[in-house]
Amino acid sequence: MSAKNVGAPVERISLSVPEAAKAVGMSRRYLDYAIDRGDLVARKAGRKVLIGVDDLREWFEALPAREERSA
Secondary structure, eight states: OOGGGTTOOOOOOEEEHHHHHHHHTOOHHHHHHHHHHTSSOOEEETTEEEEEHHHHHHHHHHSOOOOOOOO
């Protein structure tokens, strides 16, 4: 390992549910509901529930867009 790589940031590939909720600006409860419905993929490692960053992005982008209101 070269000295250049020491302390380099590591790209995250998963987030905890609270981290994922914060990342998309929603409550943890709403994400738990989406997981329970099967809309959002979550994985378990022991007792820890993890959401893949790509899965979170895909789920978020599939949410319906807000329609514009007429004046």
